[in-house]
Amino acid sequence: MPTVRDATQADCPSISRVLCACYHWFGDNDVLSPEIAAELVTQCGSVEYVRKLMSSVVTFVAEQDRLVVGTATVKENELNTLYVDPTCHRKGIGRMLFDEAAQAIAAGGFDEMFLGTGASTSIRFYEAMGMRRSGDKIVESGPCKGWTIAVYSKPLKRAT
Secondary structure (H helix, E strand, O other), X not given: OOEEEEOOHHHHHHHHHHHHHHHXXXXXXXXXXXXXXXXHHHHHOOHHHHHHHHOOOEEEEEEEOOEEEEEEEEEOOEEXXXXXXXXXXXXXXXXXXXXXXXXXXXXXXXXXXXXXXXXXXXXXXXXXXXXXXXXXXXXXXXXXXXXXXXXXXXXXXOXX
């Protein structure tokens, strides 16, 4: 049975492995061009990148059989990232990570959560989690700079 916990610095190599697997999957499944997927692996898939990211966000990992198979990051009331190793899709791991992120956002005193996505494959998942499209925004940096991505939001009950 998968479990979700707070990530530690010791998880950085495992998180990097999950990110790279997802970026490759995006390129192999026409979610992104192979060139953009390769650029994401280079820019956002390194252990150093993960360490830097973890210094500015709350990070969770999902484990199955003591192996990190997913990760999610939260900053204030935004779900920044949610990735599940493609070999573990459709096993409830994304839902577990999403729920943990929503709880963390509510515990931070927020009554609404947001996320942005450009991956068409994730839209049905986020909508199944109760997210509703609330607008668009332009990506300001990174390999996808200039892209228009969908913004989703969901009301939350504040933690008491």
